[in-house]
Amino acid sequence: SIQKPTPSGFQTNEYADAQLQEIVRKMRERAMVYKEKLKDPVLSSPEGSPTASPSKKKPPPPPQEEKKEEKKEDAEAKPEEDHYCDMLCCKFKKPPLKKYMEHLQLPDSIDSYTDRRYIAWLMLVTVAYNWNCWFIPLRFVFPYQTPSNTIYWFTVDILCDICYLCDLLIFQPRVQFLRGGDIISDRVEMKKFYHSSMKFQLDVVSVLPFDILYFFFGFNPAFRANRMLKHNTFFEFNDRLEAILDKAYIYRVIRTTGYLLFILHINACLYYWASDYEGLGSTRWVYDGKGNMYLRCYYWAVRTLITIGGLPEPQTLFEIVFQLLNFFLGVFVFSSLIGQMRDVIGAATAGQNYYRSCMDNTVSYMNTYSIPRVVQNRVRTWYEYTWDSQGMLDESELLEQMPTKMRLAIAIDVNFAIVNKVDLFKASSFTGECRNGCDTQMIYDMLLRLKSIVYLPGDFVCKKGEIGREMYIIKQGEVQVLGGPDGTKVLVTLRAGAVFGEISLLAAGGGNRRTADVVAHGFANLFILDKKTLNEILVHYPDSEKLLMKKAKVLLKTKGKPPPGQPVQKPRGLAGLFGNKQETPKLFKAMLGGKGKEGLTRLLQLKRQDDIQRKQKQIKSKGKSKQTKILKESKDKIDETQAEAENEPEREEKKPVEPAASSAPPAQKEEPNAGAKPKPTVMHRGTTNESLIISMSPSPRAGEGEILKVEVKEKNKK
Numbered sequence: 001s002i003q004k005p006t007p008s009g010f011q012t013n014e015y016a017d018a019q020l021q022e023i024v025r026k027m028r029e030r031a032m033v034y035k036e037k038l039k040d041p042v043l044s045s046p047e048g049s050p051t052a053s054p055s056k057k058k059p060p061p062p063p064q065e066e067k068k069e070e071k072k073e074d075a076e077a078k079p080e081e082d083h084y085c086d087m088l089c090c091k092f093k094k095p096p097l098k099k100y101m102e103h104l105q106l107p108d109s110i111d112s113y114t115d116r117r118y119i120a121w122l123m124l125v126t127v128a129y130n131w132n133c134w135f136i137p138l139r140f141v142f143p144y145q146t147p148s149n150t151i152y153w154f155t156v157d158i159l160c161d162i163c164y165l166c167d168l169l170i171f172q173p174r175v176q177f178l179r180g181g182d183i184i185s186d187r188v189e190m191k192k193f194y195h196s197s198m199k200f201q202l203d204v205v206s207v208l209p210f211d212i213l214y215f216f217f218g219f220n221p222a223f224r225a226n227r228m229l230k231h232n233t234f235f236e237f238n239d240r241l242e243a244i245l246d247k248a249y250i251y252r253v254i255r256t257t258g259y260l261l262f263i264l265h266i267n268a269c270l271y272y273w274a275s276d277y278e279g280l281g282s283t284r285w286v287y288d289g290k291g292n293m294y295l296r297c298y299y300w301a302v303r304t305l306i307t308i309g310g311l312p313e314p315q316t317l318f319e320i321v322f323q324l325l326n327f328f329l330g331v332f333v334f335s336s337l338i339g340q341m342r343d344v345i346g347a348a349t350a351g352q353n354y355y356r357s358c359m360d361n362t363v364s365y366m367n368t369y370s371i372p373r374v375v376q377n378r379v380r381t382w383y384e385y386t387w388d389s390q391g392m393l394d395e396s397e398l399l400e401q402m403p404t405k406m407r408l409a410i411a412i413d414v415n416f417a418i419v420n421k422v423d424l425f426k427a428s429s430f431t432g433e434c435r436n437g438c439d440t441q442m443i444y445d446m447l448l449r450l451k452s453i454v455y456l457p458g459d460f461v462c463k464k465g466e467i468g469r470e471m472y473i474i475k476q477g478e479v480q481v482l483g484g485p486d487g488t489k490v491l492v493t494l495r496a497g498a499v500f501g502e503i504s505l506l507a508a509g510g511g512n513r514r515t516a517d518v519v520a521h522g523f524a525n526l527f528i529l530d531k532k533t534l535n536e537i538l539v540h541y542p543d544s545e546k547l548l549m550k551k552a553k554v555l556l557k558t559k560g561k562p563p564p565g566q567p568v569q570k571p572r573g574l575a576g577l578f579g580n581k582q583e584t585p586k587l588f589k590a591m592l593g594g595k596g597k598e599g600l601t602r603l604l605q606l607k608r609q610d611d612i613q614r615k616q617k618q619i620k621s622k623g624k625s626k627q628t629k630i631l632k633e634s635k636d637k638i639d640e641t642q643a644e645a646e647n648e649p650e651r652e653e654k655k656p657v658e659p660a661a662s663s664a665p666p667a668q669k670e671e672p673n674a675g676a677k678p679k680p681t682v683m684h685r686g687t688t689n690e691s692l693i694i695s696m697s698p699s700p701r702a703g704e705g706e707i708l709k710v711e712v713k714e715k716n717k718k
Helices: 014-039 062-082 097-104 116-141 150-174 187-195 198-206 210-217 221-229 231-244 248-278 293-305 317-348 350-368 373-390 395-399 404-419 440-449 531-538 542-559 573-577 586-592 597-620 624-652
Strands: 084-087 090-093 177-179 182-184 451-455 460-462 470-476 479-483 489-494 517-520 524-530 690-698 706-714
Touching (some): 116 150, 116 221, 116 231, 187 198, 210 221, 460 470
Antiparallel strands (some): 460 517
C-alpha cells in the first residue's frame, strides 16, 4: 500500500481544537445525565447549571502577563517598604502610625452594648467617681488634708474633673439610643436626646466649678460634694460589665461587698465627726484620740452597724440619739445587704441546685419502685457525667428562650461543621444554593432539630436487625461496630465527627435494617436526627427530597449491596470456579411469562401445540377415518398429561387430590360429529415428571399408510 503524502500547507489551530474537545466533553456529560434520567426518572435530580470553563477565556499574550506580575509584585512590596525604616546600616520595622490613629479615633456613633472601648472609658470615669465618693467625706471629717499635701489632693481632683468633662462633651453625645424600635445613630439626634435627658442635667451639676470658693473659704473638700452626683455612669458601667463577663456573679459578689465597706466607711466618718463635736476623749463613748484614728473609728462602725454589741454606753442626749439612729440604720442596711448577697449566691448556684433536685427526685422514684441497684448506679453516672461535661442536663431548655434566628446562628456555629461531614447532606458551599447539595434552608431547619444524647460505656446505640429510624453523628467520644459469628468482634471504631445510620433515614434500597451492633466504647455524646423529623422537613422541600433519595441510592451502591461487616458468601465446591450466578434478564423473564418451573412449563406446552398442529396437517391427506382415531388418542393423552401437571403442586403441598381425568375411561367420551367444529383445547399451566413422545411408523397392512403413536414415559431420576 502506498501512503498519500500530507499536504505541506495544512496547519492545526490549537485554540479551535481545544474548543472542539471541550464541546465533545460537555456533550458526553450531557448524554450521561440523560441516560441516568432514562434509567431512573423519579429519583434523578434536575440538571445543574453549567459553570464557565476556563478554556473559553482566551489567554492573554505573554508580554501582558509579565507586566501584570510586575505590578502585583510592586503592589505587594510597597506596604512592606512603608513599614520599614532605614537608619545607617540597620533596617528595622516600625509600627504603622495610621493604623494606630484609626483604631484610637472615636466613631461618629457609639454602641453602648458592644463597643469595648466605651466600656473601658466608663471604667475610667467610675474610678474617678469612686475617688470622689470615698475621699471627699474622709478629707472633710478626718484631718488628713494639710497645707503641706494640698497640692497632691488638688492635682488628683483636677484629673477627675477632666474625666467628667470629657464624658460630658465627647462620649455621651455619641451614644446611640432607641426610638420606636429603631437605632438612632445620627449625630444631631443623639446630641439632642442626651441634652434632653436627666442624666445630662446631673452630669452638668456634677462638673460645676464650686472649687473657686477655695479662694474665699480655703481648701474645704465639702465644695466638691456635687461630684458624687454622677452615679448614673457608675451603674451603667456595672450593667455593661456584667453583660460581657463569663462569670458575672463573681463581680456581683465583689460589688455587694464594696457597698457594705462603703457604708461602714461613711459610718466611721460620722462617728469621728460626732466625737469631734462632743470633744475627743470627753466621755467614754467618744473616740479618745489614741492610735490610728481611721482604723479605730472604722472598728467602732463595724461593731455598731452589724449590732455586735459590747460598746460603751452613751452618756449625753446627743450620743443616745446618734446611737439609736446607728442601730436602726444598721439593722436595715445589714439585712438588705445580707439578702442581696443571698440572691447573688443563689443565682450563681441555681444550676447546681436544679441538678441536685432532679437527681434526688430520680433516686427517690427508683427507691419507691425498687429499681435494681445496677440500674440506679448507671442513672447516677449519667447525671454526673452529663452535668460535668456540659454544665446542664438539657441544652434545649436554654435555647428555647431565644428567638429562632439566634438559635439558628448558634446551631450553625456549633453543629454545621459536623453535619457538613455527612455525605448525604454534604454541600460544596454554604452561601446561596448548595451546588450539587441540599437546599440551604433545609439544612438550617435540620440543624435546629438535632438532639444531643449521652450514652454510657457499654450502652447499645443500635442493634442488628432492628428498624433504623435515626441517624447518629458523634459529637464526642467513641463507638464500636461489632460483628462476627458471636457478635463480639470489633469491626471498626468510630470517633468524633463520624456519622452512621444516614441511609436508614430514607430507607433506600432496603437499607432501613441495622446491619450490625453499635456500642458506646466510653462516654459518647451523639447528635440524633430521627426519620420522622426529617420527613416533616422534606415536606416543604420536594426537590431536596428527590436529591436525597438519589444520593442515598448512590451511597448504598458505593458501600456495596451486602452491608458493611457482612462478607459476601462464595459458592462452595466446583461452583466457585464460575463465580456468582447473574440475575436473569428482564426480557427473558417476560418471555417466559413466569418464574421458575411455571415459565418453562408454558414454553413446553406451546411447543406441544405446535407439533400437534403440524401433525394434523399431515394426517388430513391420509383420510378422515384415520384422522378421527388419531386425534382422539392424542387428545386423551394430552388431557391426562394436563391433569397430572395440575395435580403436581397440590401433591407438593401435602394435599393429595385424586385427578378427575383418571377416573373416567376414554371409552365413555362421545365421538365428535362430522359437521361440528372441534372445541378448542384449553392449556393449563403445571409441572409433571412425565414426557410425551410422538412418532410415525409405517402400517403393517398394505394401503393403510402410516400410524401416529403418542407415548407418555416417566423421566429417569438421576
